[in-house]
Amino acid sequence: MLKIKLLLTATVAALLVGCCNNEKSSSNAVSFDDVIASRRSVRSYDSTKTISEAQVRELLTSAQQAPSWANQQPTKYYVAQSAAMIDSVKNYIGGNRRNVEGAPILIVSTFERGKSGFFNGNPANDLGDLWGAYDNGLANCYLILKARAMGFDTLIMGMRDSDALRRLFSIPENEAVTAVISLGYRSGEPRVPQHKNLDDIVKFF
Ligand SMILES: Cc1cc2nc3c(=O)[nH]c(=O)nc-3n(C[C@H](O)[C@H](O)[C@H](O)COP(=O)(O)O)c2cc1C
Secondary structure, eight states: OHHHHHHHHHHHHHHHHHHHHHHHHHHHOOOHHHHHHHOOBOOOBOTTOOOOHHHHHHHHHHHTTSOOGGGOOOEEEEEEOSHHHHHHHHTTSGGGGGGGTTOSEEEEEEEETTSTTEETTEESSTTTTHHHHHHHHHHHHHHHHHHHHTTOEEEEEOOSOHHHHHHHHTOOTTEEEEEEEEEEOBSSOOOOOOOOOHHHHOOOO
16 A cells, blocks of 8 residues: 555656646747747847857758748858958948847848749749749748747848849859848847738738
């Protein structure tokens, strides 16, 4: 009888420890809705904080999980992490330069032309290479949401000099340069923009 009592006590104790451990790990987790709600375009960065190559690799590994046309995965990344390369990229983003001051990483994103939306080298339909841009946007969406989940902030920048960036990173001609994305830690709280009413963008049938 004593043996059974001891066994029961041990089982309950083990279950309680398991339960508390789970609670501990889930209390550290950020909900997906929190990631969405707190992700904003950040134009002011804390220059005292750094981001390691291992962290950038984790981020881009998540971006790679995005869906793409026939799994073509046309998106590529060129990461400026040295002070010299970051300074060079800043020369090619016009007025965005002041938005990314203090950001420890700048990422140039491209997509390979003629992959997504193509069969045997021919456009599969009316959108052609726009499907490559579509896939690139999806991958970059994963990137910015994963960044937020890791406690980082981002700014996607379409205002950039694609020719100069192509030369700087030796980006091949068959890749279209899309956005430069800053990665860092926010300094201060970003503005939350207004959004359209849902009924202005959706029709149910
Ligand atoms: C494709 C694309 C290009 C953008 N280019 C710039 C840019 O060059 N400079 C900038 O400050 N913001 C840029 N933005 C950020 C948008 O202005 C921002 O996403 C929008 O105002 C909504 O704000 P939020 O991201 O904080 O929700 C860009 C966003 C996207 C998706």
